[in-house]
Amino acid sequence: MLLDAAREAAAEAVGCRPDELSFTASGTQAVHAGIAGALAGRRRAGRHLIVSAVEHSSVLHSAEIHEREGGSVTRVSVDRSGTVDPAAYAEALLPDTALACLQSANHEVxxxxxxGEVAGVCRAAGVPLLVDAAQSLGWGPVGGDWSLLTASAHKWGGPSGVGLLAVRKGVRFAAQGPVDERESGRAPGxxxxPAIVAAAASLRAVRAEAAQEAARLRELTERIRARVPELVPDVEVVGDPERRVPGIVTFSCLYVDGEALxxxxxxxxxxxSSGSSCTSSxxxxxxxxxxxxxLSEGNVRVSLPLGTPEEDVTRFLDVLPGAVASVREKLGAPAARVVVQEDALVVDALGKRCPIPVIELAKVIGDVPIGGTVRVLSDDEAARLDIPAWCEMRGQEYVGEEPADRGTAYLVRRVS
Amino acid sequence: MLLDAAREAAAEAVGCRPDELSFTASGTQAVHAGIAGALAGRRRAGRHLIVSAVEHSSVLHSAEIHEREGGSVTRVSVDRSGTVDPAAYAEALLPDTALACLQSANHEVxxxxxxGEVAGVCRAAGVPLLVDAAQSLGWGPVGGDWSLLTASAHKWGGPSGVGLLAVRKGVRFAAQGPVDERESGRAPGxxxxPAIVAAAASLRAVRAEAAQEAARLRELTERIRARVPELVPDVEVVGDPERRVPGIVTFSCLYVDGEALxxxxxxxxxxxSSGSSCTSSxxxxxxxxxxxxxLSEGNVRVSLPLGTPEEDVTRFLDVLPGAVASVREKLGAPAARVVVQEDALVVDALGKRCPIPVIELAKVIGDVPIGGTVRVLSDDEAARLDIPAWCEMRGQEYVGEEPADRGTAYLVRRVS
Structure with missing residues (x-):
């Protein structure tokens, strides 16, 4: 009876029928089971899967497994705000597309x-759309004509250990791996x-105050987005400024080691949290x-949980400029070898990790004449992302990369 | 740090190294991941899997999936006490055996x-043994040279949502399905x-009192095993009388509808709980x-949780005889058609569910002369098990079964 009541409450919040909803042991397991089951159920249609390039790792891991098992995957790219173009999904749809996946909102930015638009495009092609609603379900139901939906209770402030998998009636679905009679055969064990009951109760409680709390957190994150570039030089605030979930704000700081910050x-x-390379294993x-x-260097993701007091944000904005300055100061000493070679200045940053290559580039760009070139040698994967990002931020020209004896050479032309 | 401490505590209780232990979202998921990973890791050795016939459904479901995917499975039988013979495992081992599985103790009886002996047999053949220790881990570590071990926290009185999967160093293991960097790549998400910390703490607490509590619960279950046949006529107490875990006792009552009881x-x-057919979907x-x-009809499984007071057992033994008598009384009215046909009495119990076929057989056996035969027509799957079991309990001869126009005819010869 408790399980039935929890399922009814959660289904109402999702906007589906109770018999369409299964509880899983985590959001990750909901995604894994949902994608595997939908792909197997649509096996006759084909083995092509569409995902966006910015999905949660659980979706991307499922896509990798699908490729390893002989399926094909299209990863739809995003613009600088992190948004997919529905037209790109329309283009990606093939006669053998079995499933498309799209998050309701991005977990990092x-x-x-x-x-809604992508669901319409998929529906027109007869392809089911799985929506990973982990970031947004606490704020409201996902609109549009989706076929499968996943979510995670701890993301809306509920307990760990509960995920949701909704599969609309009529969607072909064949659960993979060993199953039993529980949760419509979609989540064994x-x-x-106790956690499921708490998850459903917390979702209901969060939704009751969602509109008011969303407005309050939006105001706080907007304050961070506006003030950080004023308080800290050389910062890029990322993510769409308007179409965003409340409570997440992300920015990157040039010349900063993310882990140190x-x-x-x-x-x-x-x-x-941070998406910088130097903070990940x-x-x-x-x-x-x-x-x-x-830019990924010096990346900081601030998540404001429900009920975050305004004072915390104020204090964060007080503390941040000093923290960034302190890290930058420590990194100030030259760490790379600079040589003049033929017509270019060469920064040898081999063996140096992010953010050193960009720091050294910034130090020497003024030493070449306008029209001159700086060649940065780096074997850090982050340089491939951060050197072009720095050029865009600084108005310099990123010429391109080429293989070097060791690592890669990144070419930058001074234009201002 | 909390996770590391929990892992160390749990590993100590299991008797393995912390880096051999992963936390999963349930015991079922530990079994599914353990079997799939071990089979894939030993793919080169072959695709033969050995399980006992009395494993938990999570093991048997994994075996079914393995068969469906082209693997082969041997199900080792048990004796009337539910015990496997190590020699039967030795016989089942083939050159292409990838994995053997055996529970430490049975969950129903x-x-x-x-x-230990089966592990030795497997080790000699170079085949890893996975032990499902769900029933016994709270009482002590599993001895013997096992290769993989699974368990479930709620079975030792810990929280729901935590399973254990131990994989000894050197055991070939290839995790299946999408994984991430968590739990050695063996349990994604x-x-x-909070549940893991509680699981490890509760395991430590339970172990601290295990010896004393085991002795106390053994005495209580022994009392139930001894008293039930004295208090209730026509009862079969099942499971090994000596080699058994504390706290579980199981018996079956002739002429009783398990669900009604x-x-x-x-x-x-x-x-x-009950393992009778009439209580399962x-x-x-x-x-x-x-x-x-x-015998499966009128089956009752009594589990005594840690700390069960003696008074509860006393009261259970007070209540049981009346409960069984009341159910038997309700079932007393004739429910099957009895006809004399050639040399046999025919009981037509078609369409009647357990325990009706056995009740009607018992009613008429006295109506045929010694040496005469009763033919029971039944389409209830439980009759196949319960009619031979009744014959054994009653000292009558079970002749065998043969197909009938509808259902199956079970032949019983009166010998006393």
């Missing part, structure tokens, strides 16, 4: 996606009943920032 | 399996940290009772 902010009592920058083509 | 006991405040009796060849 907060940009909302045009889900005994249901985590996180530590500075942590000492001041602020726990933020893989040493590659966030795939989201990469797909957007924006 | 409490029988402990000879895991953000860890359910559960309702009677529920009204008296006792929540018990599939209308087939428990695969465990079936594999043991014991």
């Amino acid at each position: 907060g940009t909302e996606q045009p889900v 005994f249901e985590n009943l 996180l530590h500075e902010l942590d000492r001041a009592g602020f726990s933020v 893989t040493l590659t920058p966030s795939h989201v920032l990469k797909a957007m083509g924006v | 409490g029988t402990e399996q000879p895991v 953000f860890e359910n940290l 559960l309702h009677e006991l529920d009204r008296a405040g006792f929540s018990v 599939t209308l087939t009796p428990s695969h465990v009772l079936k594999a043991m060849g014991v």
